[in-house]
Amino acid sequence: MxxxxxxxxxxxxxxxxxxxxxxxxxxxxxxxxxxxxxxxxxxxxxxxxxxxxxxxxxxxxxxxxxxxxQIDGGDSGSSVCSREIEKKPEKVKDRRGCYKRRRTSDLRNKVSPTMDDGYAWRKYGQKKILNSEYPRCYYRCTHKYEGCKAARQVETVKEDPILYKITYFDHHTCTDRMRAPHIVDLDPVESLNLVSFDSKIPFNQDHPSYSMINIPSGKEEPKRETQSTDMSDVKSSLDDSNSWHKIVPMEKTSSGYAPVWGLKTRPCDHDQEVASGFYSCTSNSLHELDMEGIDQFGDIESFHFD
DNA sequence: GTAATTTGACCCTA
DNA sequence: TAGGGTCAAATTAC
The missing domain is CATH 1.10.287 (Helix Hairpins)
Structure with a gap:
């Protein structure tokens, strides 16, 4: 022994x-x-x-x-155990040993004004969390039963209830993206920063933390308060001097709010490289968005910058 | 009829 | 043992 x-x-x-x-x-x-x-x-x-x-x-x-x-061939988080298949006659199933708690090593956190990251998620639970006035919602990838292990937790940020704190677990092994923007294929944590089609705030609401184009999408939350279905509305919204900010989420910084990112191949004088190949511009006068990049479904294929 | 969400119960872990 | 993660039946939406 x-x-x-x-x-x-x-x-x-x-x-x-x-x-x-x-x-x-x-x-x-x-x-x-x-x-x-x-x-x-x-x-x-x-x-x-x-x-x-x-x-x-x-x-x-x-x-x-x-x-x-031995590496568990099943889900790292929950798993359907053999007990379930055994179909016990009792009204309440004995679920002891049925699932393992999700490991915490492979998690990524993100604070975002939107829950939508282009992937299809299935909500499987919601919990009231101690000392938090907002519940935590639990999602797993719609394709879980095809082997995709991705999952996430979404919580409303206490200090700023218009923002969501999203924690991702594992990575998508499925390739389906419900209605993903076709800019770059990044991890959800990264890609949700780029373009979103779902937000907590109606378009044009003047909140300091972010603003973005409210592009119609195929499947919307029923609670959506406003949405533009006319692409000319979107284009006209780009004509004012804050157009860049309209497509760039703003992030809280020590000195206030600043644009989080922009996907550009050519930085301007105002730009700061926030990641390799990604620039954040804080100037108001700038880059015209080529609307040809936005297709009829609202998917953004590409941006052109001057 | 099917898929998604809600919600109370169950159970693991710190 | 409390808190939180997951399950699964019931309910709702499409």
Whole structure:
């Protein structure tokens, strides 16, 4: 018995060692990728990639060689257990052991004025949270039963009830995006920053935290207060000097509110690069939006900037 | 009829 | 043991 626990400890140590190595190699690779022209002389990107691969292969081999660490083929969060199939005669099913709590390591947080990120979500629960006046809503990907493990939790931000705090778990393995904007294919946390078709605030409401085009979409929430179905309305809304702000969500910063992002290939003088290839512009006078980029369904295919 | 949402119960974990 | 995550029957919407 003690031999078994000793083996387990050894296995754990190996796992931790390998994962730490993998993390270090990844950090080095990231460094290299940030400075592709300035190789620091120590290791090449190829070598690092090979090391990372070896490290994770080793980790996986440890995991798969021991029953204790068998990777659960099912859902990391909830799962339908065999007990359910056994159809107990009791009115209340015994669900003990039916699900595991979702792991918290692979989660991403986002505060957004909109819940919509282009994916199709199915709500499966809602909970009142202690010391919070707003409930937390639980969603999983509509394609869960096709194997997609993505899930998210949505909460109204206490300090700013027009905003949602969205926590994403796992990544979509399904490819279906209900009505995704065709700008770039990013993680939901990123992509929901780009364009949204669903908001808590009616178009033109003068709230400091954000403003954006309220483009009609195929499936709307019934509670929508206003929506424009005429693209000329959208275009006219772009004609004023704040047009850029109309399509760019504003984010709380230490100095007030600022545009969060913009997808541009060519920055202007006012721009700050907020991520590689992404610029946020704080000027009011600027870039004309090419409306040809918006198709008849309201999907934005591309933006053209002057 | 089917799909989505609501909601109370169940159960895991800190 | 309380709080929170998930299940699943009931209800609602389409």
């Amino acid at each position: 003690s031999t078994m626990s000793e083996t387990l400890v050894t296995q754990r140590e190996r796992l931790i060692r390998e994962l730490v190595k993998g993390k270090e190699f990844t950090a080095q690779l990231q460094n290299l990728l940030n400075k592709p022209l300035k190789n620091n002389g120590s290791v090449s990107a190829e070598e690092l990639a090979a090391k990372i691969l070896r490290s994770f292969t080793e980790t996986l081999s440890v995991l798969s060689s021991d029953e204790t660490f």
